[in-house]
Amino acid sequence: MALKITVIGTGYLGATHAAAMAELGFEVLGLDVVPEKIEMLQRGEVPMYEPGLEELLRKHVAGIEGSSGRLRFTMDFAEVAEFGDIHFVCVNTPQKHGEYACDMSYVDAAFASLAPHLTGPALVVGKSTVPVGSADRLARTLTGLAPAGEDVELAWNPEFLREGFAVQDTLHPDRIVAGIRSERAEKLLREVYATPLSEGTPFVVTDFPTAELVKTAANSFLATKISFINAMAEVCEAGGGDVVKLAEAIGHDDRIGKKFLRAGIGFGGGCLPKDIRAFMARAGELGADQALTFLREIDSINMRRRGQMVEMTREALGGSSFLGKRIAVLGATFKPDSDDVRDSPALNVAGQIHLQGGQVTVYDPKGMDNARRLFPTLGYAETAVDAVRGAHAVLHLTEWREFRELDPAALGEVAADRVVLDGRNALDPSAWRAAGWTYRAMGRPTA
Known part of the structure; x- marks a missing residue:
């Protein structure tokens, strides 16, 4: 008999996982406690921008013309427990x-709400990013609260989604990690992921603590790489080096690699910052805080970049006050191909300049509504050209493809002064300088 799957929580991770499971051929029931979210999803709409997700959802949501009908949504935990063989949290x-x-x-509430309804054998699979030790505790909660007792098992299967590539990362993951305690749990997870496994995706079987640590370790390593190259940018600034050339040169070493070595205003979003902080906090609770003291410096380097961008802008405008200066900010989201503005370095920089008296106008291809909600006092424009019109400086702060393809000469016609500060080291300096712009980027020579 074919496995039936439920997905508890239909935010960014859950909505993507539910749609992907339906795409892999399973009957799926998604649950959320927010009625507005459920209503949206039932119409085949997603509450966030993620390339390809809405199309995938519409392909499978029951009641939409031409869909497979394999994906439904509910707010009822009893219905979820009765429907599913495997429950993804x-x-x-x-x-x-x-x-x-x-x-x-939220995790504790999901387990407490689901477990009392589990009257027969079931596998509950945690996908949320949690402190090490959580799975062991939650396994005891499950067997304690579920009428089926020991027949309800837990597995931990961390997610590795990159915003902007979430659909691809779910359907064709670069690895699947399964923290399990029985052959039955492994067999069920191998069945769920049979398609990617047949394509050659590695399947790494671990204990609970290792599975929990994999996600935070991966994010900590990525954060370290980003802050490392940003620290090198600071040294390049002081010593007259070029961090882009430096990154290119060390990136040819395959032990280091090219990825995540672009200096700029640092990382943000809903994962990296909070994950490395939670990792430090948990290490402290376990008495291993010294092992992760370096992450405090990683976090510090990252946050420092935002203030340095503000100061670089001030210098470019003559070194005194922002009063009476118009600043165009290209980018509001923390990364391209997303509408996520959580802990966005771009909006943080825009907000700091605004608080210091600058007239800031922001444009972003997808993040405008979310940015307006978070920073209602900033100015917003409908296009990049409108944002730049009358500006004394242009700040490139999110590396959308649209911004790389802008015509510097055309923008120069509407700007008050041709001054561009590239906070992502992603624009072509020669093209901007050829169009008469003063181009500045962190860790790069001015000429």
Whole structure:
């Protein structure tokens, strides 16, 4: 008999996972406790921008003409428990207010709501990013609260989605990690992921703690790489070097690699910053805080970049006040191909300049609505050209393809002054300089 799958939590991770499971041929029931979210998903609409996700959803949501009908949504935990053989828990684990630690309340609530309805054998699979040790505790919660007791098992299967590539990463993952305690759990997960496994995706079987640590270790390594090249940019600034050439040269070493070596205003978003902070907090609880003290410096380098971008802008405008200066900011999201503005370095820089008296106008291809909600006092333009019109400086802060393809000469016609600061080292300096712009980027020579 074909496996039936449920997905608890239909945010970024859950909505993508549910649609992908339907695409892989499973009957899927998604659950959320927010009625507006469920109503949207039932119409085949997603509450966030993610390339290809809405199309995938519409292909499978029941009630949409021409769909497979394999994907439905509910708010009822009893219905989920009765329907599913495997229950994926995909709820959010944000940073706690006022501290570094991870807020487990959504995960705990999902387990507490599901378990009492599990009257027969089931596999519950955690996908949320949690502090090491959580799975062991949650396994005890499950067997304690579920009427089926020991017949309800837990597995931990961390997600490795990149925003902008989430559909691809779910259907064709670069690895599948399964923290399991039985052959049955492994067999069921291999069945779920049979298609990617047949394509050659590695399947890494671990214990619970290792599976929990894989995600935070991966994000910590990526954050370290980004902050490393940003630290090199600071040294290049001081010593007159070119961080782009430096990154190119060290990137040819295959032990280091080219990826994540573009200096700029640093990382943001809903994952990297909160994950490395939660990792530090958990290491402290375990008495291993010294092992991760370097992450505090990684975080510090990253946050420092934002202030340095503000100061570089001030210098480019003559070194005194932002009062009376118009600043165009290209980019609001924390990365391209997303509408996510959580902890966005671009918006942080825009907000700091605005607070210091600058007239800031922001344009982003997808993040405008979310940016307006978060920073209602900033100015917003409908196009890049409108944002640049009358500006004394242009800041490139999110590396959307649209911005790389802008015509510097045409923008020069509408700007008050041809000054561009590339906070992502992604524009072509020679093309901008040829069009009469003063081009500046972090860690690069001025000429």
